[in-house]
Amino acid sequence: MTATDLSHYDPAPATPPVVDQATWQTELDQLRRREKASTRELDAIAAQRRRLPMVRMPDYTLEGAFGPVRLADVFDGKHQLIVYSHMWHPGGEYQCGGCTFFTSQFTRLDFLEAFDARFVVVTQGSIDEALAYRRRVGNRMSWYSTADSTFGADVGAPPDAGFALNVFLRDGEDVYRTWHTDGRGVEQVSHVFPLMDVLPYGRQEMREDSPEGWPQDETYGGWPEPQEIAGWYGEE
Incomplete structure (x- = not known):
């Protein structure tokens, strides 16, 4: 028989204590109770979020791949819109690493269609720079520029500042801001x-x-x- 080469099986840098199955299951059950409590709390938070009031937004005009577009039209016929504000430094070949990493995970968003929703990226950069960067890093979402609008500053992502996530609801041509978070x-x-x-x-x-x-x-x-x-x- 040929001896198996085990040289590529490096030892782990550190390991948890080894116990028997029953002890492991007891510890897991204790943790599971906390996980379930956390799930119930998240359900309660989501319920409160659905009861938040909303604030009417001005009639912003953003810049899309095919020219100027009203905020109401960014919904693309949907009633709900998730907007991620990507940090931006004009002229940079590569932009914020955290924003680039965060948005790179969203490669399949077609499921939002069934929920009457859309997810897009906005940035303070020019639309040409934004679309070039989108291609450079392989992002799949639609991008819009707010370089000529106060939209970014008004929703917690002013020029040369942080990122933000906002959610909007469209009622006819009127757009309302329903939720925001950052960090x-x-x-x-x-x-x-x-x-x-x-x-x-x-x-x-x-x-x-x-x-x-x-x-x-x-x-x-x-x-x-x-x-x-x-x-x-x-x-x-």
Whole structure:
């Protein structure tokens, strides 16, 4: 028999304690009770969100791939619109790494059609720069420019500032803002962060409460750079 080459089976950098099946199941059941409580709390939060009032928006004009477009028309006939405001630095070959990473996960959004909704990206950059960057990093969503509009500043994403996630409702030609979040609040519409969180080592960031010896790096240390995302998904 030929000996199996085990040289590529590197030992794990750290491991949880090893226990028997019954002990593991007991620990899992205890955790599951907290997970279920968290799920119920998220349901309650969503119920409260559905009862939020809304504020009427001005008749903004944005710039799309085919020219100027009214905000009401960005809905593309839908009644609900999710807008991610992508951080932007004019003239940069690569833009915010966090925004690029966040938006790169949304490759299949056709399911929103059944919910009378659409998800788009807006940015303070010019539409030509925005569309070129979209191609460079392989983003699949529709992009719009707010460079000649106060829309970005009015929804929490002014020029040379942060990112934001906003939701709007269209009633005829009238558009209303129904919800907003930023910072880590955007994680709730993501799947990449929950996937990291179920891993034994989590996000491997120093801010996390992890056992001694767990691999950890600076916050955001494991996130891909925009150049990497362009290499994975980009058209150029």
